[in-house]
Amino acid sequence: MSTGLGILVVVLIAATAFGLYRRFTDGHIKGVDSVPDAPTHDGEVLSAADIGAPLGERATLVQFSTAFCQPCRAARRTLGEVTGMVEGVTHVEIDAEAHLDLVRRLDVMRTPTILVLDSTGRIRRRAVGAPRTADVVAALGDVID
Amino acid sequence: MTTATPQTHVSPTTPSGIDPRGPRFGAALTVIALVIALLAGSNVLGTAVIAWQTLVFALGAFVGLSAQPYGVLYRKVVRPRLGPPAELEDPAPPRFAQLVGFLFAVVGLISYLLGATVVGQVAIGLALAAAFLNAAFNFCLGCEIYLVARRLRS
Numbered sequence: 511m512s513t514g515l516g517i518l519v520v521v522l523i524a525a526t527a528f529g530l531y532r533r534f535t536d537g538h539i540k541g542v543d544s545v546p547d548a549p550t551h552d553g554e555v556l557s558a559a560d561i562g563a564p565l566g567e568r569a570t571l572v573q574f575s576t577a578f579c580q581p582c583r584a585a586r587r588t589l590g591e592v593t594g595m596v597e598g599v600t601h602v603e604i605d606a607e608a609h610l611d612l613v614r615r616l617d618v619m620r621t622p623t624i625l626v627l628d629s630t631g632r633i634r635r636r637a638v639g640a641p642r643t644a645d646v647v648a649a650l651g652d653v654i655d
Numbered sequence: 656m657t658t659a660t661p662q663t664h665v666s667p668t669t670p671s672g673i674d675p676r677g678p679r680f681g682a683a684l685t686v687i688a689l690v691i692a693l694l695a696g697s698n699v700l701g702t703a704v705i706a707w708q709t710l711v712f713a714l715g716a717f718v719g720l721s722a723q724p725y726g727v728l729y730r731k732v733v734r735p736r737l738g739p740p741a742e743l744e745d746p747a748p749p750r751f752a753q754l755v756g757f758l759f760a761v762v763g764l765i766s767y768l769l770g771a772t773v774v775g776q777v778a779i780g781l782a783l784a785a786a787f788l789n790a791a792f793n794f795c796l797g798c799e800i801y802l803v804a805r806r807l808r809s
Contacts, residue, residue, distance in 0.1 A: 513773055514694045517780040525784045529792035576805075578751035578797025580675075580744060607805045614806060620798050 536581075536639030539626070539649045556631045560612060561602050568598030568654045570627040571646070574606040574618050585622040585640040592646045599650060628653045672743030673720060678752070680733055681725035682790035685711070685756065689783040693776055697767040705767055705779060709760040715753030720746050723753065751797040752789060756782050 558564050561572055571589045575582035589601040606613050606621055616625070619638075626635035626649050634653045637645075688708045695701030715723035759782035766775030788794035 514696055514776050517776050518690060518693055518783070521780045521784045522787065525787045526791070529788050529794060532794070533792060574802075576797065576801050578748045578801045580748045580793075580795045581798065583745065606802050610806060610809060613802065619803060621802055622798070 532639070537637055537641040537645070538639075539624075539635050539637040539641050539645050541635060554616075554633050556625075556627055556633065558631075560631075561604060562609075563600070563602045565627065565629070565631050566593075566598055566600035568596075568629050569650055570631070571599065571601045572625040572627060573601065573603045574609075574613065574621055574623045575603055576606050576621045579621040581640040582622045585624060588641060588643050588646060589624070591643055592650070596647065596650055596654075598654075626650065626653050628655075673746045673749070674729075674734065674740040675742070675744040676737070676740060677726050677729045677734070678720070678749035679790060679793060680729045681715075681723060682786050684725045684728075685786040686783065686790050689779055689786060692763065693779045693783060697770060697772040697775060702764070702767045705760060705764045705775070708782075709757065709764045712753050712757035712760050716750060716757045720750055720753070748795060748797045751801060752785065755796055755800065756785060759785075 556565075556570075556572070561570070571593065573582070573585055573589055575586070586601075586603060593599050593601045604612070606618060606623075612618075616623075616633075622638075622640055624637040624641060624646075625633050626637075626646075628634050635649045637649075641649075685708065688704055688711075692701050692705040692708065695704065711724050715726070720726050759778050762778040763775045763782065766772070766778060785794070785796055789796065
């Protein structure tokens with residue numbers, strides 16, 4: 511009984527802390543340097559061949575998704591909405607498990623992960639978790655010159 | 656209907672999805688069952704409860720969410736008292752979570768049957784963490800571990 515109670519208390523405290531942490535950090539769009547769980551890919555340039563689709567004229571929103579990811583759907587809707595609002599921006603969704611080389615190269619650990627590329631394909635921003643529309647628009651404002 | 660098998664393409668927007676409140680309701684009942692199994696230990700009660708929960712996970716993972724007992728309870732008893740869901744969701748992510756729950760629960764059950772109580776309690780505690788995060792935070796287990804598992808496997 512006491513071992514079980516101890517495990518119960520530890521699990522509930524740890525899970526609550528983790529859940530709250532995720533709730534507050536998920537979907538935040540950061541400069542590539544400041545994403546804690548991703549090594550720097552700042553300056554790395556993705557080509558149309560890398561992402562399997564032409565780059566947007568002014569910016570490209572690259573979304574990594576998997577089949578077992580609920581918020582990927584919300585992210586798809588948000589990014590689709592933004593590309594409808596901001597001209598010259600395209601949304602490219604990549605099935606992460608079909609592109610594991612790219613996933614490893616960019617240190618994508620979970621889905622959805624969203625990269626904001628500038629017109630040259632350079633990675634400028636990164637978000638893990640579904641971002642909010644206003645944050646994506648703001649990030650595009652920074653990336654589009 | 657989308658199945659839990661890995662797909663070549665990203666999950667399509669299924670026209671006939673599931674009510675997302677169903678899996679969350681199920682996660683809350685799962686939390687209760689796992690807490691009882693954890694606190695009871697490997698006695699008759701604890702073993703019976705983890706055996707039941709293992710069966711629940713197995714039905715959800717291998718047969719489908721429509722066969723999962725808590726899902727059935729939700730549709731028959733809870734859902735008629737609520738309004739319609741704001742939107743429907745793809746059943747693949749919660750079904751994946753059932754599979755992960757099943758793997759931990761099965762370790763818990765076997766450990767209890769062998770008398771390895773603490774090993775069983777640790778396994779049940781891990782399943783509890785996932786179910787609690789799902790119930791309380793609508794946590795997406797598939798987002799966290801599926802890609803990492805795929806990266807490790809190939």
